[in-house]
Amino acid sequence: GEDVEQSLFLSVREGDSSVINCTYTDSSSTYLYWYKQEPGAGLQLLTYIFSNMDMKQDQRLTVLLNKKDKHLSLRIADTQTGDSAIYFCAAADGGNTGKLIFGQGTTLQVKP
Amino acid sequence: NAGVTQTPKFRILKIGQSMTLQCTQDMNHNYMYWYRQDPGMGLKLIYYSVGAGITDKGEVPNGYNVSRSTTEDFPLRLELAAPSQTSVYFCASSYSKGGAGDTQYFGPGTRLTVL
Secondary structure, X not given: OOOEEEOOEEEEEOOOOEEEEEEEOXXXXXXXXXXXXXXXXXXXXXXXXEOOOOEEXXXXXXXXXXXXXOEEEEEEOOOOHHHOEXXXXXXXXXXXXXXXXEOOOEEEEEEO | XXXXXXXXXXXXXXXXXXXEEEEEEOOOOOEEEEEXXXXXXXXXXXXXXXXXXXXXXXXXXOOEXXXXXXXXXXXEEEOOOOHHHOEEEEEEEEOOOOHHHHXXXXXXXXXXXXX
16 A cells, blocks of 8 residues: 655754655555644645646745655745644545545754 | 534543544535544544445554444544553545545544543
């Protein structure tokens, strides 16, 4: 089945760019997602990308998809302290259930 | 729209007790999901439902049961609670399968401790 992997921790200074990386195994995943989880809260959808796209930009967020290498990244420009959170990568499982397979999450720490 | 709501927010159970975690969505979504999130870990799928009357097991269904009698509600039942079930439980829903309909919307979570 699908497996999604992320690095566990990233620390950046306020104003720098952050890049969070993710790899997945199932090439039939049609959509890939980035969710954000703030402390004590549920998951909030940030953005998603369709598998036939290479890049998607949404204000400070840029998603890059390398389908050949099954590698997804999320770039946050001008990172702010309010961006400190856990970021989850998720892949649609390609079946007919709507299931998402989540990575273990990357904790982003933004230092002032 | 309230989106996905979950009750209770917090609960402490003794070993062997039972409880039901409630989940309701008002977006007329067909698909609903229950996940658990253990400390420092990602989300593991417990059960899911693709419509009223239809449920299926996810990765970690043991010790849990679900039902889906209406489109809106998807309760999760814990029978004979064990310390291994200490976790944060999230309910989610999505409109359909495939395409952007796979986008899942999450409730705020229920933090459960079993002592």
